[in-house]
Amino acid sequence: MDKKRRDFLKVAGISTLAGLGGTAVVDKIVAGASPAVANASTAAHAEKDTAHAKAPVAATGKRYGMVIDVRKFQNDPSLGEKAERACIEAHNIPEFPEKKDEIKWIWMTNYENCFPEKSQLYKDETTESHQVPVFCNHCDDPPCVRACPTKATFKNKDGVVIMDFHRCIGCRFCMAACPYGMRSFNWRNPRPFIKETNKQFPTRMRGVVEKCNFCAERIGVGEQPACVEACGESKAMVFGDLNDPHSEVRKILKENYTIQRKPSLGTHPSVFYIV
Numbered sequence: 001m002d003k004k005r006r007d008f009l010k011v012a013g014i015s016t017l018a019g020l021g022g023t024a025v026v027d028k029i030v031a032g033a034s035p036a037v038a039n040a041s042t043a044a045h046a047e048k049d050t051a052h053a054k055a056p057v058a059a060t061g062k063r064y065g066m067v068i069d070v071r072k073f074q075n076d077p078s079l080g081e082k083a084e085r086a087c088i089e090a091h092n093i094p095e096f097p098e099k100k101d102e103i104k105w106i107w108m109t110n111y112e113n114c115f116p117e118k119s120q121l122y123k124d125e126t127t128e129s130h131q132v133p134v135f136c137n138h139c140d141d142p143p144c145v146r147a148c149p150t151k152a153t154f155k156n157k158d159g160v161v162i163m164d165f166h167r168c169i170g171c172r173f174c175m176a177a178c179p180y181g182m183r184s185f186n187w188r189n190p191r192p193f194i195k196e197t198n199k200q201f202p203t204r205m206r207g208v209v210e211k212c213n214f215c216a217e218r219i220g221v222g223e224q225p226a227c228v229e230a231c232g233e234s235k236a237m238v239f240g241d242l243n244d245p246h247s248e249v250r251k252i253l254k255e256n257y258t259i260q261r262k263p264s265l266g267t268h269p270s271v272f273y274i275v
């Protein structure tokens, strides 16, 4: 196994999966893919707007999730930029000059793109002008995991859908399976287009898919996701354990009406929005 691969496994915390052993922290971050999830039924049945109330599939530990307060992004448009920049810098995301090559982990989009099931013909002006951050939903029942033939994409026991880039064969089945369009493909060698390389995180290569990893490498060592940190005291993004009834995310969910993206698909996103 070459050094780059070992470095990646260390950073992404999947040494257990690869049979290498690893630190307790790393084990805690990822703890391998759940076979139950990897082999989950492909029959994602349609459900009406009930995903918010849906209990986690597996009670094996944490289920990390996020609450986004869209109103705060509206009041301070710089927050979106800060969150994007923090993610780019933390994860060596290339910045290609041409849009067709773009690699995106988190970005701002309009309300209608984000919540097509909530669209109305005549929306109030505030909602219409909302810019909403989107990134991987870390679905509780993730179709991308089922679609991946190599288990390069898998869900850990903490509910984080992550990737082993070295296992990715670039088939893009996961991209076709993700109903949110939250994955990007490296059509070109990304390395020359990384502005400043973070040596703590792996770079990718041409022919590999990538997406938001909920900052698994950071939360495993007790830090907050980079985008959450970038939003600072605004609390526009709050991250935590959805399985913990005393967590901040659960408190916010209890006190606010929130929506998820495309709940009718039954993927059960772990990202919730206050709009």
Ligand code: SF4
Residues within 6 Å of the ligand: 135, 136, 137, 138, 139, 142, 143, 144, 145, 161, 177, 178, 179, 180, 181, 182, 183, 211, 267
């Ligand atoms: S949002 Fe897409 S990429 Fe993320 S877990 Fe769900 S299906 Fe997979």
Ligand code: SF4
Residues within 6 Å of the ligand: 147, 148, 149, 150, 151, 152, 153, 163, 167, 168, 169, 170, 171, 172, 173, 174, 175, 209
């Ligand atoms: S492109 Fe990579 S991550 Fe996606 S399904 Fe194929 S092997 Fe899995």
Ligand code: SF4
Residues within 6 Å of the ligand: 086, 087, 090, 091, 105, 106, 135, 211, 212, 213, 214, 215, 225, 226, 227, 228
């Ligand atoms: S959680 Fe981490 S990987 Fe995901 S968008 Fe935020 S900074 Fe990027």
